[in-house]
Structures are given as C-alpha cells and as structure tokens.
Amino acid sequence: MTPEQIVEATLFASQTPLTAAEIARADGELSTGAVRQAIATLREAYENEGRAFQIYELGDGFQVLTRPEFAPYLERFDSVPRAPYLSAAALETLAIVVYRQPIGRIEIEEVRGVSASSVLRTLVDWELIEVVGRGEGLGRPLLYGTTTRFLDHFGMKELAELPPPEELPVVLAELQEAFDLGAAGETSTADDAVGVE
Amino acid sequence: MTPEQIVEATLFASQTPLTAAEIARADGELSTGAVRQAIATLREAYENEGRAFQIYELGDGFQVLTRPEFAPYLERFDSVPRAPYLSAAALETLAIVVYRQPIGRIEIEEVRGVSASSVLRTLVDWELIEVVGRGEGLGRPLLYGTTTRFLDHFGMKELAELPPPEELPVVLAELQEAFDLGAAGETSTADDAVGVE
Amino acid sequence: MTVDTAAPQILTRTRPRSPIVGAEPFFVELDRFQGPLDLLLHLIRAQDIDIFDIPIARITKQFLGAINEGLDDMQLERAGEFLEMAASLVRIKAQLLLPRPDRLDWEEDPRAELVRRLLEYEHFQDVVHVLQRAEAQRGRHFGKGFIEPRPMSVASRDALQLTLAELLEAAVRIPEPPPPIRVRPPSLVVTVEEKVSLIQRLFEKAKRISFKRLFGPWGTRAHATAALLAVLEMAKQQAVRIEQAAPFAPIWLFSRGPDGADGSDGDQS
Numbered sequence A, B: 001m002t003p004e005q006i007v008e009a010t011l012f013a014s015q016t017p018l019t020a021a022e023i024a025r026a027d028g029e030l031s032t033g034a035v036r037q038a039i040a041t042l043r044e045a046y047e048n049e050g051r052a053f054q055i056y057e058l059g060d061g062f063q064v065l066t067r068p069e070f071a072p073y074l075e076r077f078d079s080v081p082r083a084p085y086l087s088a089a090a091l092e093t094l095a096i097v098v099y100r101q102p103i104g105r106i107e108i109e110e111v112r113g114v115s116a117s118s119v120l121r122t123l124v125d126w127e128l129i130e131v132v133g134r135g136e137g138l139g140r141p142l143l144y145g146t147t148t149r150f151l152d153h154f155g156m157k158e159l160a161e162l163p164p165p166e167e168l169p170v171v172l173a174e175l176q177e178a179f180d181l182g183a184a185g186e187t188s189t190a191d192d193a194v195g196v197e
Numbered sequence C: 001m002t003v004d005t006a007a008p009q010i011l012t013r014t015r016p017r018s019p020i021v022g023a024e025p026f027f028v029e030l031d032r033f034q035g036p037l038d039l040l041l042h043l044i045r046a047q048d049i050d051i052f053d054i055p056i057a058r059i060t061k062q063f064l065g066a067i068n069e070g071l072d073d074m075q076l077e078r079a080g081e082f083l084e085m086a087a088s089l090v091r092i093k094a095q096l097l098l099p100r101p102d103r104l105d106w107e108e109d110p111r112a113e114l115v116r117r118l119l120e121y122e123h124f125q126d127v128v129h130v131l132q133r134a135e136a137q138r139g140r141h142f143g144k145g146f147i148e149p150r151p152m153s154v155a156s157r158d159a160l161q162l163t164l165a166e167l168l169e170a171a172v173r174i175p176e177p178p179p180p181i182r183v184r185p186p187s188l189v190v191t192v193e194e195k196v197s198l199i200q201r202l203f204e205k206a207k208r209i210s211f212k213r214l215f216g217p218w219g220t221r222a223h224a225t226a227a228l229l230a231v232l233e234m235a236k237q238q239a240v241r242i243e244q245a246a247p248f249a250p251i252w253l254f255s256r257g258p259d260g261a262d263g264s265d266g267d268q269s
Helices: A003-013 A020-024 A032-049 A068-074 A088-100 A105-112 A117-125 A148-153 A171-183 A188-194 B003-013 B020-024 B032-049 B068-074 B088-100 B105-112 B117-125 B148-153 B165-182 B188-195 C036-046 C056-073 C076-097 C112-138 C164-172 C192-205 C221-236
Strands: A053-058 A061-066 A129-134 A142-146 B053-058 B061-066 B129-134 B142-146 C010-012 C026-028 C208-210 C240-244 C251-255
Touching (some): A003 B061, A020 A032, A020 A061, A053 B003, A061 A068, A088 A105, A088 A117, A105 A117, A105 C112, A117 A129, A117 A142, A148 C112, B003 B020, B003 B061, B020 B061, B061 B068, B088 B117, B088 C164, B105 B117, B105 B142, B117 B129, B117 B142, B165 C164, C036 C056, C036 C076, C056 C076, C192 C208, C192 C221, C221 C240
Antiparallel strands (some): A053 A061, A129 A142, B053 B061
C-alpha cells in the first residue's frame, strides 16, 4: 500500500472534509506532511487522467468532490438535500459576522437596521455560525463567529479569501476627507475615494 | 464530457448501487449499453492506475467502493456506517408530521424553510408516513400522517402514547438520564453534541 | 428651505418590477428591500445623489411616500423598523433647520451618523455579492451521497435505526406554530406639510394653541417631530410666535398673521 492509496481510500470513504491529521490516523506511519504530499500527487493524477472528481480544500479539511462541469448531469437525479442557497437576509448577516466576529446580535442589527434574531437562529441551525463567547455588559450577550462549515458552504479554504477587512470599515476616516473635499467645492471625487461600484 | 466521465461522476455521487438504466438518466444520449461499456473502461483504468477503489456489481446495480484490502485502514475510523438511519432532514420532517398530522408538503416546508418533497418520498418509502387524505384549497394538496408501521417501530399501540409537545423537554431529559445510566461513560460525547444548548 | 405642499409622487408595489431610475415620480416596491437602510441607499444611488451631501428634505419625502404605500401589508416589527428610520430622517431635517455656524466639522453635521451607516451598509453589500458568487460556485461540486439512495423493498432491507429519543429530539426543535396574526395598523406617518395646515386651521379658531395639541392623540415620535418641524418652519417664516414660560413648561403658539404683524421680535424660547 502506498501512502497515496491509503489517503485515497480514506478520502473516498468520507462524506465530509477531513483534516490532514485525521487522514493520518489511517496508518500509524503516516505523517501529516506525507498526507499533504500524497494529496498533491493524487490531485495531479486526477488532473492528468481526466477524472470527474478532484480533491478540494475546504476550511482546514480535504474532500473529494465532483468537478463543477458535471453539475448539469448530476442535477438530473433526485438528490439528498444539502444546505439551501441562502436568503439575502442570511447573506447580509453572515457578511457582517464574518468581518466583525465575535459579534453580538445588537451590533448586527445596528449595521443592518433590521431585527436579526430569527436569521441568527437559522444560521446557527445550519451550523454556518456558532456562539463563540459572551460579551461584556448587560445580560452578557452571546457573541457569534463563523464555523468551518461556513467555509465549506462557500467553498473556501480560509477566510482570507474574502476581501481584506481593512478595506471595509475605513468609512469614518474617509468621511472627513470626503467632506473636506466637498466643502472645498468639489464633490465628485467623494464617491471614488470610498471605492463605490 | 466523455461517457466515462459522466458515468464516473454519477457513480461517485451515489452512496448506493445504481442500475445501468439509472446511470443512463444522467445524459439523454447515454444508452444502457454505453453505460456498461463505460463501466468496463473505468474498471480497467482503475486497475491499471492502482486506484484504491473499484466499481463493483451488487445485485442489479453498480457502486464504487474502496477495495477490500484497505478495510484495515478505514476501520480505524469510527464513522463506519451501520444499519440505515434517517438523515437529519428526514428526522425533522418525520417529527413535524408526527405532531402536526394530517399535514401537507407546503406547511412542512413553511416550518422547515427548505424543500421537503424528496424527504417525504423517503419517509413514504420507509412506510413511516403515508398519504391520509387531501386538503382543501388549490390543487387539493396531499396530506400525510403516520403509519401503523411507525407505531410498530416504537412499540406503540397508538399515537396518544407519544408525549404531548409541552412535555417534550422533560421526557427527553429523562430518556437522556436513563441512557447515561445504562451506558455509563460510553458514546456520551456524540449525544452531547446533538442535544444540549 | 420652504415647505413644499405638493404631495410627493411615490407609488409602490402597483407598478411593474423595474427598479426606479431617473427623476421623480418614483416607483418603489418595498418588498424588495431588506430594510430601511437598503431602501434609503437605493433612493440615493438611483438618483445619483452625492452621499456626502444628501438633500434630506427630498429624500425624507420620498422615503415617507414609499413606506406610506407599502406599510399596510407589512408585519408590525418590519413596519416599526421603517418608521424608526422615518423618525430619524425627520429629526435630522429638523436639526438642519436650527441655526448653526457657517463652517461645520463633519462630525457636527446632523447627517454624519446616517452617512456613516449607509456607507457601512453598502460595504457589506459588496461582501454579500462576493459570498453569493462563492456559494453558487460551491453549489456545483457534489460529494459522495449527493444522489438520493435508491428505494429498496421494505422486506429486503435492514431495520431502520431510529430511536424514540432521536424523534423527540427532532420534535422539540420544531418551532411553535405562529400565533394568529392580530393586525394593528401602524400609526400613519405624518408629513410636515400636514402639520403646517393643521396649525393654520387651528389658528382660524383660536389665537393661541398648545404645542402638545398638535400631536396629542397620536403621541408618536414621528408626529412630535413633524409638529416641531412645522412650528420651526412657520417661526422662520414669521407666521408664528413661540412662548414657553420656563423649561418644560407648556409651549404656546401665537398666530402672527400672514405678514407677521404682531409686534414682538423673533423670540424663540
């Protein structure tokens, strides 16, 4: 048995992403480094042989999934329901949690301008977010953060694949600048400065 | 997309054996003969490339399984599937039918927030629920209720033996306690993860 | 700023789905919006308004018009969210009317906080689009077990593993059936124009009216703010004189006639 074969068998037997450490448990002699090496070799083999599946990295785990171009064929079958596509409200809430985690319900509602309690419950149910702690202050509010399932749902390896957070809440600093420009009689640059559209 | 790739994607995505006719559904142009031909080609390729899995013929169907020689590695994982069990979605739907029967698909979807049609088919197939009538209104929707087989499964004579909804938390706590006493120390982590907030 | 008595031409929901573009009149479908910030941002962006110099009077009028039409069908909680924003808009509008120094720091502009929230909200909309694209891409990959298991004959298969505890566990998580909806129509949003005409009508009957009377029976923040705004507006036009004997004492309004011939100076206590 080569390490590639053992890793392949393990990945094929699993329906969820496995970390390198989990895969290494298949064989006492397998290090996580050897697992990663084997995965790289397998990926290349699948590519060269034109296999209909590939090994993808989701969160800190690996999973064999079909390639996207086969989706039209597989969608003809009755399928086991997976997490549905998220509503606009759910996406909006997730967007805020991702960048401000850990964050409480009240702060989310302040950003969205609408109530968030039922959306938060749904997102927790789907394991896209979880309670990661409790905040200071009245009632010690629950604080939420994203899960590895979140990464899986969006096909990401890590949160760093999202636009960097420092590009988001620069608003205050730029406000003053834009206002100063505006007061000087020129307002057209204001929107550019913030990077709208 | 070659027929081999389409067949491969389909076999990979299924956890149970599929007949050649079922696999052919993936593509309108695929005959059962072409499917069998593709399977033969794939079998040979897997053999030559030393893949850890192979296509096996089980009953009248085909299924991709890891080769038997890898069983010792996979047995190190505790995730070996046992007797069939219901998915979380099916379980949730069953619970709704039990307590709200007779109930239609639309109402179930309103409670769960996601499509219920394939789950309902699974439950009907398991003979846990059945169509018990038709509702008022547009299209006279099918209404579902539990079967005698459902009662059999839990050793009940009638539905009235189920705890009323408001007593559920109490009954659950009692069941959990009895379980903990019975299985002192074993498998407790799995259940903890499911239940307790 | 003058009181514009022309009713804003904002129609909602009765129109085709096309989003609004161009000048008034506006066709806004309230259902399409996630909340008040979404609607507000849409009004601003669709009209190419400089977000750092929002014409509050115009935007407020459009916002009130939009929610006036759509509010009836809305759940109470959602309606409240829109109304709260309406009240803040009216408040900002009132603050802008108060005398202030020529040169302001941005933080002192009554609109600053609103603009900050709008920009923040807009940034998260960008993230939403990123997430949406990622989700769609991920949705095209399938793992093992994607295809629904083939039904087998009941006789041939193993007994189903399902314990009562599992079933009850699932049952306890079913949300309660929603209580029958008792609709209490939200109080109507009132415009400054309506309050001005109310004051004018009251002055036809009496020389002196209590400020409280302008919003008494409704008592909401929106009514109070609209009334305050109307009074400030009329005071500015010298159509009314305001008197208050002491802080927190009742406020009285005196008519100064059409040309402001009442003798006293503009004493805004």
